[in-house]
Amino acid sequence: MTRREVWFAEDDADDRELIEEAMSRVGPEYEVHFASDGQDLIKALEGSVLDRALVIFMDIRMPRMDGFETLHSLREREGPGELPVIMFSTSTSHTDVAESYRRGANAYLVKPSTFKELVDTVDTTLRFWSRVSFPRSLSFS
Numbered sequence: 601m602t603r604r605e606v607w608f609a610e611d612d613a614d615d616r617e618l619i620e621e622a623m624s625r626v627g628p629e630y631e632v633h634f635a636s637d638g639q640d641l642i643k644a645l646e647g648s649v650l651d652r653a654l655v656i657f658m659d660i661r662m663p664r665m666d667g668f669e670t671l672h673s674l675r676e677r678e679g680p681g682e683l684p685v686i687m688f689s690t691s692t693s694h695t696d697v698a699e700s701y702r703r704g705a706n707a708y709l710v711k712p713s714t715f716k717e718l719v720d721t722v723d724t725t726l727r728f729w730s731r732v733s734f735p736r737s738l739s740f741s
Contacts, residue, residue, distance in 0.1 A: 603631040604654035609641045610634060611662040622719045638665030642673055655729045657688040660696055668703055675704035684729050
């Protein structure tokens with residue numbers, strides 16, 4: 601079985617550590633990668649990596665290039681149906697949610713407050729996108 605890449609754009613080291621531990625409990629079928637901000641994510645996703653990526657979980661508040669700017673940049677390069685981007689933030693602001701969807705997010709999730717909820721949220725989200733994502737080589741025209 602080919603491992604699918606899951607990307608987290610997250611600047612907080614403690615959150616990255618928790619996410620890494622949560623992903624180890626979700627299962628070995630995912631290869632987890634982190635970018636500390638939007639610029640690092642854009643650079644890391646250049647080339648064939650996009651073909652292997654299943655989904656991106658993206659924080660909003662990050663240094664250098666925040667989640668909104670990064671999402672906009674990704675959508676200019678890859679259409680909204682090419683790679684699912686899940687905004688993954690502690691923000692419950694309606695403005696942040698609306699702006700995320702306006703810029704092309706596929707979903708908006710508030711970061712869970714417990715470790716168990718984090719594992720469950722990530723697991724459920726990945727199982728969903730594993731089932732609905734089509735290989736990028738398919739053409740329906």
